[in-house]
Amino acid sequence: xGDVLAGFHAAWEFESDSVLIRFERGIRSPKLxxxxxxxRVPLEAIAGVTLTPGKRGTVVLHAVPRAGADPLMEAAAGQxxxxxxxxxxxxPTERETLAEYYADELRAQLTADxxxxxxxxxxxxxxxxxxxxxxxxxxxxxxxxSFRWSWTGASSAKWKAGDQNFPVTGLSGVxxxxxxxxxxxxxxxxxxxxxxxxDQPGQPDQDPAAVVFGLGYGPVHESLPFAAAVLAAVxxxxxxxxxxxxxxxxxxxxxxxxIRHLGALHRAGLVTDSEFAMKKAELLAEx
Numbered sequence: 001x002g003d004v005l006a007g008f009h010a011a012w013e014f015e016s017d018s019v020l021i022r023f024e025r026g027i028r029s030p031k032l033x034x035x036x037x038x039x040r041v042p043l044e045a046i047a048g049v050t051l052t053p054g055k056r057g058t059v060v061l062h063a064v065p066r067a068g069a070d071p072l073m074e075a076a077a078g079q080x081x082x083x084x085x086x087x088x089x090x091x092p093t094e095r096e097t098l099a100e101y102y103a104d105e106l107r108a109q110l111t112a113d114x115x116x117x118x119x120x121x122x123x124x125x126x127x128x129x130x131x132x133x134x135x136x137x138x139x140x141x142x143x144x145x146s147f148r149w150s151w152t153g154a155s156s157a158k159w160k161a162g163d164q165n166f167p168v169t170g171l172s173g174v175x176x177x178x179x180x181x182x183x184x185x186x187x188x189x190x191x192x193x194x195x196x197x198x199d200q201p202g203q204p205d206q207d208p209a210a211v212v213f214g215l216g217y218g219p220v221h222e223s224l225p226f227a228a229a230v231l232a233a234v235x236x237x238x239x240x241x242x243x244x245x246x247x248x249x250x251x252x253x254x255x256x257x258x259i260r261h262l263g264a265l266h267r268a269g270l271v272t273d274s275e276f277a278m279k280k281a282e283l284l285a286e287x
Contacts, residue, residue: 002016005061005091005095007061007091007095008090008091009024009026009030009033010023010024010033010086011024012089012102014102014105018041018042019040019041019043019046019063019106020039020040021086022037022038023038030084030221031219031221032080032086032220032221032224032225033084034221035222035225036086036225039086039122040122041063041122042121043106043110043111044069044117044121045065045069045117045121045122046063046065046106046110047064047065047066047114048063048064048110048114049062049106049107050103051100054090057092058090058091059091059096060089060090060091061089061091061102061103062085062087066117066121067115067117068116068118068120069121069122070120070122071122071124071229071231071232071235072086072124072224072225074228075174075176075224075227075231076176076178076224077176079180079181080178081180084220124225124228124229125229126229127141127142127229127233128141128142129225129226129229130226131218131219132217132222133153133185133186133211133213133223134153134212134213134214135150135153135154135205135212136148136149136150136211138186138211138223140226140230143167143233144165144166144168145165145166145168145171145230146163146164146166147164147166147208148163149162149163157207157208158208161208164208164209168233168234168237169237170191171188171189171190171191171230171234171238172238173189173234174186174187174227174230174234175188175210176223176224176227177204177213178224179213179214179217179219181279182279183213184212184218185204185210185211185213186210186211186213186223186226186227187204187209188209188210191238263276
């Protein structure tokens with residue numbers, strides 16, 4: 001189509017076989033959008049299109065990504081806030097008619113296939129990538145992930161294990177937990193020999209295959225593109241879909257201690273009432 005629809009923080013250019021999304025780099029744009037720059041989304045990577053009312057006089061055009069088509073969304077696993085969803089274009093209500101036109105145009109070009117994609121259709125963030133976690137520095141050169149521990153934050157278990165290097169050929173996937181959820185982390189999942197039972201991973205702060213996040217460490221705009229790039233490299237190296245593991249259940253005593261810590265943050269005014277209730281519920285759900 002070649003037309004451009006500009007909204008808040010992004011503009012979509014509609015082409016015959018794809019949508020080119022260009023994100024603004026202004027100070028008001030989410031940092032994840034600034035880090036992504038632009039993304040070309042093939043039409044075969046889109047499962048559907050919706051147009052819904054937004055907040056404060058806006059409408060939202062949403063291209064629903066097809067499962068397995070985008071390593072960024074696979075790594076995010078539903079943890080992104082709506083304001084940071086790269087598939088949402090927010091527009092003023094006076095452009096609703098125009099947005100509805102483009103939504104119909106997109107729907108007309110989509111196939112009816114909503115099955116998971118067999119390969120990534122959207123290009124991943126490019127290596128080299130790196131970010132600072134609370135307990136170390138994570139680096140990825142396209143073939144190998146490295147963890148270098150920080151003497152101020154790493155646990156004794158990680159110091160004992162030493163700095164770590166993980167070839168992507170030895171990995172089956174990545175587990176990313178948003179730093180905007182209580183206790184985020186990035187964990188690398190090893191590729192187990194055929195027939196072997198995978199080991200139950202320990203807590204991220206004790207696992208040499210994981211780095212943990214904290215206030216100012218492992219922000220979404222740095223750690224999520226990192227996780228997505230590793231996922232794409234794992235699939236390319238292994239020829240099959242990488243694993244995306246859920247966070248393991250924790251010891252009840254550990255949960256209770258973390259809820260007490262969360263309560264202290266709440267009383268100090270560092271966590272709002274709604275955040276406290278939400279994160280407490282998430283911790284209790286892990287029992």
